[in-house]
Amino acid sequence: MAISPVINKAAIIGVGLLGASFSLALKEMNLCRTISGFGRSEKNLNRAKERGIIDDYSLEAADACKDADFVLLSTPVGAFSSLVNTIRGDLKKGAVITDVGSVKGRLVYDLESSLPKGVSYIGAHPIAGSDKSGIDDARPNLFNGARCIITPTENSDQDALNKVESIWTVIGAKVELMNPYKHDEIYAVVSHLPHIIAYALVNTVGDIDYKYIDYSGQGFKDSTRIALSSPEMWRDISIFNRDNLMKLLGSLKENLQEIERLLQTGDASGLENIFLRAQELRKRLK
């Protein structure tokens, strides 16, 4: 589909797997005239430029955002607020700020309220991350067929929302609008808790004898693949969504304690029922 650019200049704040893939998708769909990158590592930005992921870059976020009408925050979420404070004075009137962060909730309200009048923030979360985190795995079709949750608030500008929604749609994502707090409740369950568990499981192996990991079959490999994910990124996600996570950790512990109780008493049919209940629910995803 060839359409004329809807963005004059985009700024990609954080050129990693998601930022670089988004940039490549904008280019592939001819949605943008020029794309500027910002990041902490000049080496990475240089490689991204050489590979045609971005057109130019700056080591100053405000520079990269100057004259941009579309800004994507794609660093770890913990950096969003200070980045917005850094760039806010240099943002063009009418600019739309969005992101690819895995947490929304109060952060969405904090970001929208910290922007100057005439600049809009619309939160977004494409479900396309992985244990990879660098530009080497970036590809223009990363978001093709992926779900993208967009979390407008009662303060969101309708034009900005339409713009963000249509860009994600054009690059192939299946857009769904959701309340920011609801988003965090759901993704705490289906994404954030599983990451915490995977890290804790691998550390449990380390506590017993780290060499045992070499005996792993496909089951262990699959169930702990996400423990390869960026610790920095997941540190931020965990902290921002900690209220939901702590509630879930309580619920998980109850499930584990019930299993422990059944093991203790040797209640085989009780265990089978618990496993059966999980198997049934998991089949929804098959």
Next chain:
Amino acid sequence: MAISPVINKAAIIGVGLLGASFSLALKEMNLCRTISGFGRSEKNLNRAKERGIIDDYSLEAADACKDADFVLLSTPVGAFSSLVNTIRGDLKKGAVITDVGSVKGRLVYDLESSLPKGVSYIGAHPIAGSDKSGIDDARPNLFNGARCIITPTENSDQDALNKVESIWTVIGAKVELMNPYKHDEIYAVVSHLPHIIAYALVNTVGDIDYKYIDYSGQGFKDSTRIALSSPEMWRDISIFNRDNLMKLLGSLKENLQEIERLLQTGDASGLENIFLRAQELRKRLK
């Protein structure tokens, strides 16, 4: 590799994914003249015979084992002891009994001591199971390249051990000898605990709102794939290896509690260190 049959008659006690794949592998390598199956479902046995997985079958385990010089136990492990009691009177002198069960430990000693003089038991555990459990997914090369742990004891007959070892080797498995209790300690960590966790994680989703599972990305899917595994099989494995599992559940809970404490106090760098430690260890499997 064409070699002449080393087994005159084999009996496959439990014709599921592993039993059927082993049978197909024996046939493909021309290791056996005839293969008889036993199982609970005549329909399944009939299908296995029609597909050439087994040559004939019986609904009586002792019948299937009559005149067999090689017997593979490939039912859920909880059935092994009573099956051996059922067949022991009909076993041929010189017969070798082995299995594909995921638990060894005391069970190995119980089985070897319950067999008549002249019949040997050698425990084995090919690391090739999956969330699948029926003959539809059986294939002759399932064990090709897979690790197979063989757990002889101080009482094991050397000829029987050589035979079991060479059959697994010929069908492509990488054989490793191990103490039965050590086996259970290791596989509690890298297989049994992850299954328990996957079941508990899926049930935690169910406790909050089962429909949330529909929002899962690849991370959740991979980390809970093993919750699709047979509840009956994992009930038995959990019960047989419960001492190791309860110790590990204690260790897992400590890891989760440490994460909870860091979330509570908002200790981002503490969390990052924990995630980093797990990421580092998990990289051994990459």
